[in-house]
Amino acid sequence: GAGVSQTPSNKVTEKGKYVELRCDPISGHTALYWYRQSLGQGPEFLIYFQGTGAADDSGLPNDRFFAVRPEGSVSTLKIQRTERGDSAVYLCASSTQQGSGGNTIYFGEGSWLTVV
Amino acid sequence: AQSVTQLDSHVSVSEGTPVLLRCNYSSSYSPSLFWYVQHPNKGLQLLLKYTSAATLVKGINGFEAEFKKSETSFHLTKPSAHMSDAAEYFCVVSDRGDDKIIFGKGTRLHILP
Numbered sequence: 001g002a003g004v005s006q007t008p009s010n011k012v013t014e015k016g017k018y019v020e021l022r023c024d025p026i027s028g029h030t031a032l033y034w035y036r037q038s039l040g041q042g043p044e045f046l047i048y049f050q051g052t053g054a055a056d057d058s059g060l061p062n063d064r065f066f067a068v069r070p071e072g073s074v075s076t077l078k079i080q081r082t083e084r085g086d087s088a089v090y091l092c093a094s095s096t097q098q099g100s101g102g103n104t105i106y107f108g109e110g111s112w113l114t115v116v
Numbered sequence: 117a118q119s120v121t122q123l124d125s126h127v128s129v130s131e132g133t134p135v136l137l138r139c140n141y142s143s144s145y146s147p148s149l150f151w152y153v154q155h156p157n158k159g160l161q162l163l164l165k166y167t168s169a170a171t172l173v174k175g176i177n178g179f180e181a182e183f184k185k186s187e188t189s190f191h192l193t194k195p196s197a198h199m200s201d202a203a204e205y206f207c208v209v210s211d212r213g214d215d216k217i218i219f220g221k222g223t224r225l226h227i228l229p
Contacts (some may be wrong), residue, residue, distance in 0.1 A: 019143075040222075041221060042221045042222045043160070043219045044219070045218065048216065065127060071144060091159075091160070104162055105150075105217060107152075109158065
């Protein structure tokens with residue numbers, strides 16, 4: 001596709017439920033990032049993939065959060081036993097290589113998660 | 117580890133007057149620095165980036181930023197504000213050899229008619 005695509009764009013779920021958020025990166029981009037943005041805050045790093053492997057998952061807040069990228073393209077962020085504090089916009093981004101090389105990182109429009 | 121501080125959470129300027137959004141960074145290595153803009157209910161858009169080439173970087177929509185190593189700053193400027201510039205602006209840093217990019221808390225730019 002032309003840009004990073006995220007689905008769903010909006011998700012309302014009940015506390016305690018399981019949620020999956022999907023990211024389809026720009027074709028050919030090997031690096032994929034997940035960020036979380038709470039109201040009034042800057043995006044907070046969650047996890048970074050290079051290909052199929054999680055190169056850095058130090059930002060995942062706890063073991064309820066997990067992400068996969070089995071074929072090195074589409075990624076799914078999984079949240080178990082959701083809590084009201086998980087409510088945020090979840091942003092996915094991709095780039096051709098590691099972002100530290102100065103390569104531009106392209107963001108999707110985010111998945112708005114509301115836990116009620 | 118790298119970090120970034122945006123010194124103002126809100127900035128208000130009149131249309132047609134200059135814009136200055138301040139950013140200071142901390143980096144262990146030679147950093148890459150970016151400015152992103154986020155309009156309401158929209159995704160993040162890259163304005164400009166610095167990657168150790170020219171210290172004065174020109175971006176889209178008339179914005180530019182100057183990398184000053186001695187001051188560890190990367191302030192964003194525009195000579196003349198337009199109503200369409202009203203948005204949230206994020207300063208972003210990444211270290212060479214580190215794959216994370218770190219965002220500042222953002223500066224909300226208000227344009228007064």
